[in-house]
Amino acid sequence: MSKVTRRDAIKAVSAGVAGLPMVSMAASTRLPRASRGEIRAYQIGDQKGLDSLTLTRRPEPIPGPGQVVVKVRAAALNHRDLSILYGRYLGAKPPERIPLADGAGDVVAVGDGVTRVKVGDRVTAVPFTSWADGDFDPSVFAADLGSGHDGWLTEKALLPEAALVKLPDRLGYEDAAALSAVGVTAWSILHGFAAVKPGEVVLTLGTGGLSIMTLQLAKLAGARVAITSSSDEKLAKARELGADITVNYRTHPNWGEKILEATGGRGADVVVETVGASTLDQTFKACAPNARIGFVGSLGGGATTPPNFGPVIAKNLVIKGLTSGTRRTLERLHRAVEVSGLRPLIDKVFSFEDARAAYAYLEKGQHMGKIVIRFD
Ligand SMILES: NC(=O)c1ccc[n+]([C@@H]2O[C@H](COP(=O)([O-])OP(=O)(O)OC[C@H]3O[C@@H](n4cnc5c(N)ncnc54)[C@H](OP(=O)(O)O)[C@@H]3O)[C@@H](O)[C@H]2O)c1
Known part of the structure; x- marks a missing residue:
């Protein structure tokens, strides 16, 4: 050297x-x-x-x-x-x-x-x-x-x-660090791309950083939130955070059906897709007509068989890839956090x-x- x-x-x-x-x-x-x-x-x-x-x-x-x-x-x-x-x-x-x-x-x-x-x-x-x-x-x-x-x-x-x-004065260093990437990404999907409305159903997959922030921001926006996890314990905690519909994707591999059942057959209006190709069929199944899917992750790796894209046409779904977001979005997020007291x-x-x-x-x-x- x-x-x-x-x-x-x-x-x-x-x-x-x-x-x-x-x-x-x-x-x-x-x-x-x-x-x-x-x-x-x-x-x-x-x-x-x-x-x-x-x-x-x-x-x-x-x-x-x-x-x-x-x-x-x-x-x-x-x-x-x-x-x-x-x-x-x-x-x-x-x-x-x-x-x-x-x-x-x-x-x-x-x-x-x-x-x-x-x-x-x-x-x-x-x-x-x-x-x-x-x-x-x-x-x-x-x-x-x-x-x-x-x-x-x-x-x-x-x-x-x-x-x-x-x-903002009330935001500590650790909370601020925990907020930035996931907060900007979730906000960009919910408020930028999907323009979520109160009463709509937001589906988020897994209980990692981005999904939990999506849950929190979607609740703040007045949405109903559906979330999946491999752990019943984590799902119980998600309910404490405000999740309305919880499904264990391990014990229910056909979890898209469960989301449909829990929403009276209608499905989710907005999806934060963190898992990707391997379970896209379930995501499409879980969607309501005209649902907006923010495609951000590939936690599940590749698919063994290609997803069936038929429902994208049949339900008029919109899929958009997203890459986090802007400083302006982070500023907006901070204002929301300041007013609401939301903590990651x-x-x-x-x-x-x-x-x-x-x-x-x-x-x-x-x-x-x-x-x-x-x-x-
Ligand atoms: N963090 C960001 O700001 C950001 C921005 C853009 C894109 N992304 C992308 O979004 C994804 C999530 O990021 P993250 O930082 O939130 O990750 P993370 O905190 O590591 O999330 C991991 C969690 O995801 C769930 N998970 C893993 N494999 C899964 C599968 N096959 N099916 C369903 N759920 C699964 C598990 O939840 P359970 O234990 O509950 O099962 C796991 O604990 C990544 O692909 C990432 O690249 C993230």
Whole structure:
């Protein structure tokens, strides 16, 4: 490994280069606290699994024009972060990439020309940092935190000011971190694409971070919510959160029929499709005429036999692929959270040092809602 001077590193950061050169690195996640002028940050390494996640020491980031340094207080995991560690999300990434799309903290330094935030502000960021408003464009992937751009699993994050959103007073760091990606995605589907109405039935699949946030936001919008899970225990908890219809997809593989029965034969008006091809037949079965399906995930992997698309025509279904959403959406979500007092369901909080254990917990799939990392 070639030695990198602090000057080189600072130049790289100031230039906004993706992936700061490594100063030192340890195979374990027990790296002692960084000394003055340094920070500790994880990197995704060779993307061959959980062991690829490596704690490194790097020079403290210095903000260039339009950039902000945030002292991170909390970060949160999404299923995508696991896929990235296995090299299964939009191809291989530089090994130095800092993971995680979600986080929150305090602004500690700002670069030239920064006007949207100041030192001392409590902030989070929209994961697609270049997507402030407007229609989706594939270019947003290039600046996606933890994927195309360094993310939040670092003591200090270097972020573009355009991505930042100040936290409402009542929103804590952990809740803010848990909200961003899933909140923006669920809001974009429910209020952007599907324009959900009070009284409509929203169906969401599984009880991971996105599904539980969908449940919470759909209830806030006055919808009836149907949710599926492999666990009766989780379904009981979902009912406590307001779910109206609950179906165990393991004990009822024909769960689409169950949703139809529970809605008097009509079906769901809006679906947040997190599982994908393997159970699309059930999703189509569960749909009401003219239902809107927000297609966002593929938790179930590929299908052994292709789905029957007949119901798409017979029921006039609308299927739209979605990629999270904009900073404007995150701002709207924060306003709703401020007024309603909604809090994301956090399953478990891990320390920064235990980040790999947090990934392992996500991989097991026993969680419900979000997994958070707390920084001292
Ligand atoms: N997080 C986001 O903001 C976001 C944004 C866009 C797209 N997505 C996509 O949406 C999906 C969910 O993301 P996430 O972060 O919420 O994941 P997650 O927290 O890891 O969700 C995992 C849960 O999904 C359920 N699940 C897994 N396999 C399933 C299957 N075959 N059938 C039904 N349910 C299944 C399980 O729920 P039970 O234990 O209850 O069975 C599992 O606990 C992923 O494909 C992800 O790429 C997520």
